[in-house]
Amino acid sequence: MEKRNAKRTREIVVPGDILADASDYRAGDNTYELDGKIRANVMGIKNYRDDVVGVIPMGGFYMPVTGDTVIGIINDVGPSNWMLDINAPYPAPLHVSEVPWKVEFGDTSRFLTVGDVVLLKVLMVDESKKIQVTMKDSGLRKIEGGQLVEISHTKISRVIGKSGTMIQMLKNMTDCRIFVGQNGRIWIDGDAENVEVAAEAIRIIEAETRSANLSDRVKAFIGKKLPQADDYAEEDE
Amino acid sequence: MSGHTDMVLVNEEGIRIDGRKVDEKRNIKIEAGVLKNASGSCYLEIGKNKVLCAVYGPRECRPRHLQNPTKAIIQCKYNMQAYSVTDRKRPGTDRRSVEISKLISEALEAVVQTELYPRASIDIYIEILQANAGTRCAGLTAASVALADAGIPMRDLVPAIACGKADGNVLLDLNKEEDNYGQADVPIAIVPSTDEIVLLQMDGNMTREELDHGLDMAFKAAHEVYDVQRAALKKRYSDISKKEGDSVE
Numbered sequence: 001m002e003k004r005n006a007k008r009t010r011e012i013v014v015p016g017d018i019l020a021d022a023s024d025y026r027a028g029d030n031t032y033e034l035d036g037k038i039r040a041n042v043m044g045i046k047n048y049r050d051d052v053v054g055v056i057p058m059g060g061f062y063m064p065v066t067g068d069t070v071i072g073i074i075n076d077v078g079p080s081n082w083m084l085d086i087n088a089p090y091p092a093p094l095h096v097s098e099v100p101w102k103v104e105f106g107d108t109s110r111f112l113t114v115g116d117v118v119l120l121k122v123l124m125v126d127e128s129k130k131i132q133v134t135m136k137d138s139g140l141r142k143i144e145g146g147q148l149v150e151i152s153h154t155k156i157s158r159v160i161g162k163s164g165t166m167i168q169m170l171k172n173m174t175d176c177r178i179f180v181g182q183n184g185r186i187w188i189d190g191d192a193e194n195v196e197v198a199a200e201a202i203r204i205i206e207a208e209t210r211s212a213n214l215s216d217r218v219k220a221f222i223g224k225k226l227p228q229a230d231d232y233a234e235e236d237e
Numbered sequence: 238m239s240g241h242t243d244m245v246l247v248n249e250e251g252i253r254i255d256g257r258k259v260d261e262k263r264n265i266k267i268e269a270g271v272l273k274n275a276s277g278s279c280y281l282e283i284g285k286n287k288v289l290c291a292v293y294g295p296r297e298c299r300p301r302h303l304q305n306p307t308k309a310i311i312q313c314k315y316n317m318q319a320y321s322v323t324d325r326k327r328p329g330t331d332r333r334s335v336e337i338s339k340l341i342s343e344a345l346e347a348v349v350q351t352e353l354y355p356r357a358s359i360d361i362y363i364e365i366l367q368a369n370a371g372t373r374c375a376g377l378t379a380a381s382v383a384l385a386d387a388g389i390p391m392r393d394l395v396p397a398i399a400c401g402k403a404d405g406n407v408l409l410d411l412n413k414e415e416d417n418y419g420q421a422d423v424p425i426a427i428v429p430s431t432d433e434i435v436l437l438q439m440d441g442n443m444t445r446e447e448l449d450h451g452l453d454m455a456f457k458a459a460h461e462v463y464d465v466q467r468a469a470l471k472k473r474y475s476d477i478s479k480k481e482g483d484s485v486e
Contacts (some may be wrong), residue, residue, distance in 0.1 A: 012471050012474050012475065014385055014394065014466075014467050014470045014471065015348075015385050015390075015391045015392065015393055015394055016391075016392060016393030016394055016428075016429065016430050017467070030390065032392065034392075034430060034431070039392070039393075039430065041350065041390040041391065041392070042385075042388055042389070042390050042391075043385050043386070043388060043470055043474075044388075057388050058388065058474060059276075059277070059386070059387060059388030060276075060387065060388025060389065060390075061276075061294075061295060061388070089294065089295040089296050089297065089354055089357045090297060090356070090357065091297060127355075128306055128355045128356065129354065129355050129356065129357075
């Protein structure tokens with residue numbers, strides 16, 4: 001009974017707040033246990049799932065996880081690797097053996113140079129948080145053209161929506177190619193006007209993450225900005 | 238503690254020169270998230286003290302030799318503005334600010350989960366805009382709010398407050414006159430969930446009984462400061478959701 005009531009409240013917690021009794025719940029993400037009480041580690045929203053109580057963080061840095069697809073910007077070029085900024089606290093090296101081209105030693109800058117934007121996959125993160133990324137997977141490549149939008153990584157799940165419904169709607173209605181990186185970077189490519197609208201829609205999603213029926217509002221927004229949007233959607237169907 | 242004065246710091250009724258009772262702290266105002274480009278930030282006023290604090294990171298630690306492969310390091314810079322005190326303060330680092338920076342970063346290391354970010358550095362900048370005694374406590378209180386605002390995992394917030402002695406009375410949260418002409422100043426910072434002490438200094442002399450009494454007052458006051466810190470953080474996010482509600486219309 002109590003569990004069900006608690007589920008509905010979206011309570012904001014700060015570090016040190018008591019979330020629940022350790023005898024009733026298990027400690028989930030961003031929590032710790034002290035004297036039989038589960039306490040929050042970070043500022044965020046209290047979240048129950050089954051018998052696990054956790055905190056959904058509201059800020060902080062992106063922490064790379066093996067298998068994440070991210071968008072990186074090249075910082076530095078070495079003779080056998082590139083250094084990338086993926087919005088994490090640590091730099092991510094991309095070795096020449098992890099790109100889809102045959103690169104001679106010292107010839108790295110012919111393929112990618114400082115400022116280039118690439119789609120990547122996080123290959124490995126070890127316990128000392130050393131990151132390895134790869135471009136050797138389907139769909140991973142250097143990005144040319146389009147627009148890059150940066151939002152908080154905690155809001156990426158809302159941009160994608162439940163089983164991808166939100167992002168699918170954005171793609172259909174604006175007729176853009178959109179790629180969402182887990183690190184909070186989103187790449188949009190398409191007709192200039194449509195890209196503008198898509199970027200603005202993403203900004204709305206970011207600003208209003210915590211409100212209900214967000215997708216309806218985003219849909220209405222795009223519909224108003226792009227009256228022809230329904231045509232695109234029909235074409236796709 | 239240095240000078241002598243004819244000023245009556247505490248009168249017969251136990252009222253201090255700024256009208257407070259002996260166990261009364263100054264008014265506190267805390268606002269989180271005031272700086273846009275910092276990962277986390279905080280503005281704090283306690284009495285006439287005004288403090289601005291910014292947190293950056295966790296980010297790659299430079300210079301490299303300071304990196305710790307097992308945990309993040311906390312680098313703190315406490316700085317007093319030239320105009321923060323009555324006489325102009327000579328700008329830049331001095332012995333006092335190095336000491337306070339070290340104290341604050343060590344106090345915060347006790348709560349921040351540095352082991353989650355090996356080789357990284359968390360940088361804290363504390364600027365004292367106006368000083369009226371108790372700036373190290375104010376700086377630490379602000380820094381812990383800014384860290385939480387930056388989304389950095391930590392066990393608890395760290396409230397800090399001073400107690401001391403002036404005119405033979407044990408006082409809470411000394412102001413400048415009481416600090417300058419009193420007998421003792423004891424800043425203290427605690428972890429509210431466990432009541433651990435993470436900072437304790439004493440400048441001057443107090444008896445054991447006086448110190449015990451002062452610490453009791455300080456612990457109680459620190460828990461009150463903690464409530465103000467929590468309220469400031471929660472307000473930051475309820476403000477955002479309120480704004481979201483407005484834009485719906």
